[in-house]
Amino acid sequence: MADMPALTKNARLHIRCDHDIRSLLDKAASYTHMSVSEFVLKNAVEQAQEVVQAHESITLSQTAFAAFLDALDNPPQPNPALRQAFQRHAQHVVK
Numbered sequence: 001m002a003d004m005p006a007l008t009k010n011a012r013l014h015i016r017c018d019h020d021i022r023s024l025l026d027k028a029a030s031y032t033h034m035s036v037s038e039f040v041l042k043n044a045v046e047q048a049q050e051v052v053q054a055h056e057s058i059t060l061s062q063t064a065f066a067a068f069l070d071a072l073d074n075p076p077q078p079n080p081a082l083r084q085a086f087q088r089h090a091q092h093v094v095k
Contacts, residue, residue, distance in 0.1 A: 015040070 017025075022036075029039035060068060078086075 025036050025040060029036045032039060034042070
């Protein structure tokens with residue numbers, strides 16, 4: 001787990017599984033010279049990072065990225081629907 005961030009280990013995670021899954025985890029952990037806890041945590045963290053990355057990032061083609069930058073540099077004027085949305089937001093959201 002050398003590439004994992006430093007963990008303070010102040011939180012517990014309890015997982016229940018059947019005997020076959022536990023045996024599989026024991027075997028996999030032993031092949032990687034880790035404890036079952038280290039093995040499960042390392043793999044869970046790696047999977048969680050991939051899921052978060054997939055949901056929190058976007059990939060654009062060069063054409064789409066150029067259009068995005070152009071829209072940032074030259075935003076269109078607000079249309080009536082956008083103005084109305086801002087008015088509704090101001091009425092309903094407390095700062």
